[in-house]
Amino acid sequence: MSTRLRxxxxxxxxxxxxxFRGDHDEHAAILLAGVAARPNxxxxxxxxxxxxxxxxxxxxxxxxxxxxxxxxxxLGARAHAERLALITCHSHPGAKDSxxxxxxxxxxxxxxxxxxxxxxxxxxxxGGIVLGGSSAGGEIWLDKNQRVRLDRVDVIGETLAxxxxxxxxxxxxxxxxxxxxxxxxxxxxxxILRRMKVAVIGLGGGGSIVSEHLAHLGVGTILxxxxxxxxxxxxxxxxxxxxxxxxxxxxxxxxxKQLATRVDRSVNFEAIDGDIxxxxxxxxxxxxxxxxxxxxxMTSRLIANSIAQAHLIPMVQIGAKIDQPEGRISSIxxxxxxxxxxxxxxxxxxxxxxVGLQREGxxxxxxxxxxxxxxxDVIDPSVITLNGVxxxxxxxxxxxxxxxxxxxxxxxxxxxDARSGFWLTLEERRDPECLWCxxxxxxxxxxxxxARLPVRLDMTKEPRRRLLSLSRWPRVSSLTRDRQxx
Amino acid sequence: xxxxxxxxxxxxxxxxxxxxxxxxxEADGQGGAVVTIEALDLPGSWARSKAPVRFVVPYNFPATxxxxxxxxxxxxxxxxxxxxxxxxxxxGESMIQVSLRNNNWDPAxxxxxxxxxxxxxxxxxx
Numbered sequence: 001m002s003t004r005l006r007x008x009x010x011x012x013x014x015x016x017x018x019x020f021r022g023d024h025d026e027h028a029a030i031l032l033a034g035v036a037a038r039p040n041x042x043x044x045x046x047x048x049x050x051x052x053x054x055x056x057x058x059x060x061x062x063x064x065x066x067x068x069x070x071x072x073x074x075l076g077a078r079a080h081a082e083r084l085a086l087i088t089c090h091s092h093p094g095a096k097d098s099x100x101x102x103x104x105x106x107x108x109x110x111x112x113x114x115x116x117x118x119x120x121x122x123x124x125x126x127g128g129i130v131l132g133g134s135s136a137g138g139e140i141w142l143d144k145n146q147r148v149r150l151d152r153v154d155v156i157g158e159t160l161a162x163x164x165x166x167x168x169x170x171x172x173x174x175x176x177x178x179x180x181x182x183x184x185x186x187x188x189x190x191x192i193l194r195r196m197k198v199a200v201i202g203l204g205g206g207g208s209i210v211s212e213h214l215a216h217l218g219v220g221t222i223l224x225x226x227x228x229x230x231x232x233x234x235x236x237x238x239x240x241x242x243x244x245x246x247x248x249x250x251x252x253x254x255x256x257k258q259l260a261t262r263v264d265r266s267v268n269f270e271a272i273d274g275d276i277x278x279x280x281x282x283x284x285x286x287x288x289x290x291x292x293x294x295x296x297x298m299t300s301r302l303i304a305n306s307i308a309q310a311h312l313i314p315m316v317q318i319g320a321k322i323d324q325p326e327g328r329i330s331s332i333x334x335x336x337x338x339x340x341x342x343x344x345x346x347x348x349x350x351x352x353x354x355v356g357l358q359r360e361g362x363x364x365x366x367x368x369x370x371x372x373x374x375x376x377d378v379i380d381p382s383v384i385t386l387n388g389v390x391x392x393x394x395x396x397x398x399x400x401x402x403x404x405x406x407x408x409x410x411x412x413x414x415x416x417d418a419r420s421g422f423w424l425t426l427e428e429r430r431d432p433e434c435l436w437c438x439x440x441x442x443x444x445x446x447x448x449x450x451a452r453l454p455v456r457l458d459m460t461k462e463p464r465r466r467l468l469s470l471s472r473w474p475r476v477s478s479l480t481r482d483r484q485x486x
Numbered sequence: 487x488x489x490x491x492x493x494x495x496x497x498x499x500x501x502x503x504x505x506x507x508x509x510x511x512e513a514d515g516q517g518g519a520v521v522t523i524e525a526l527d528l529p530g531s532w533a534r535s536k537a538p539v540r541f542v543v544p545y546n547f548p549a550t551x552x553x554x555x556x557x558x559x560x561x562x563x564x565x566x567x568x569x570x571x572x573x574x575x576x577x578g579e580s581m582i583q584v585s586l587r588n589n590n591w592d593p594a595x596x597x598x599x600x601x602x603x604x605x606x607x608x609x610x611x612x
Contacts (some may be wrong), residue, residue, distance in 0.1 A: 068494065129489045195598060299546070302546060302549050340591055347593075352549065354550040354551060354588075354591040354593070355550075355551060355587065355589065357544075357549055357550035358544065358550045358551075358553050358587075361544050361545075361546065361550070365514070365575070365576075366576070369574040369575075369576070369583055370553075370583075370585065430487060433594040433595065434594055435549075435594050438594065440594075442594075452491065452492055452493070454545070454546035454549050455517075455545075456517055456545050457489060457491070457515075457516055457517040457545065461577060470591075
């Protein structure tokens, strides 16, 4: 069972500034967190940080200091109302790269947490963590009888960082396969890649190259998702696909799996022949450490963006676009849009079009009926070189973030003008009321499993019902008056 | 109410608060709902003075609003028909499609009732 706490870089900075003030004293805060629980793992996703003043972290009766019952009652009630876990947090200012809860801390948990579980009383855990200079440890009470050790705190920002209770055993052996790249980001960077699980949604022109890059980099697990089959017109772009695949109409996800495992047999490629719009597939994506969104639908943007914000998972969306009004090419560009928690939300950036969502949700017959201007279907042009730029830049962006090499600007949405070779970076837009990344109580941000994703119901579990009572108009004749008769 | 997503259920409650017992709905099988509001007013130039309006609240509401809306064919608008009205077959029935779309829908701020009242106002104004 792995237990991790995820927190944005901004929230972590606020927390650290409060806990480590240079006075060598202990200070405290309470974190309210969404929960993503899986059979073998629990992720706590920090949504709110409540910094406690000296009046709420007072000299203790049993130990050095204790949290005031008023703070626990106030924030326990909020955790209950918001269906969030409650995590107490304090500093051990003398600890550097190793830290642990003290005997007094643990005894305090045994006295207080049973009552705190009652206050929170929403089935969510409570816990206590302690931060050292560059370390974090703690314990989480999943319920009154089940306690687990906190394995890691993941700090999600332009660079990603992990804090553990103690330094990880050094392993400088990377092997000759990764020797050259490990000279860039070190053996530790290579180990981070090996531990990662990365989702690639869409394995067409862009996604197939991303997947291949990830395999070459040595990413431990690739979760590849695509429901589509290879067709002849795909062969100019899908890396790994050959004529025989088109003839046999092989699944794109199988082509990607074959290529990734040919690159490196030790890569664990989990193939999902499915759609991100389905509940079970979306739940699998929410288990990942990084997401590449390589499809061109509004529905997949909506769902992947929701997962990224609700589960604090960094994501990059890629695409290429060739505009040719009236048959003349006006622009050719590549888009790389990072959507990190609280940064680059695709909804805030206006990249999730409600009209497009509606069209994608309609049946073919409905779409035809709604196309009353008889506009022809447009087949978008596409070129592998554009996909390659998007795939390489986005994979590089992930690499810089996870190895700590990223510089400010890694969050920026960027467009590459393929005709001039210029890159354009876009100013970040944020809507505080955003339903996905915003700060209002309606926002799904960091709510984990309790943030319902905008996915279809799982019809394998919920058989489709026939519309019986509404199959005919209700009482039209009795409700309306025939004007010609009056 | 099972098989309907919570946000869709909230939207239905909002519509019911306004229209009361004139609202009928059923799960669409994906988490959304097919909704019928009975007896919206139509102007004198139509064959009927009132008509039910039907629409789908999609499973991913509020990311996208309902569109389009449907009327029974017997309400017969005046000719020539407004370009937002088209005769169609929808789920096995002959209907009139009302193609009124909220092009600037903001999921964080706009409400479903606003969409429906706009449709009701538009119908009254024809």
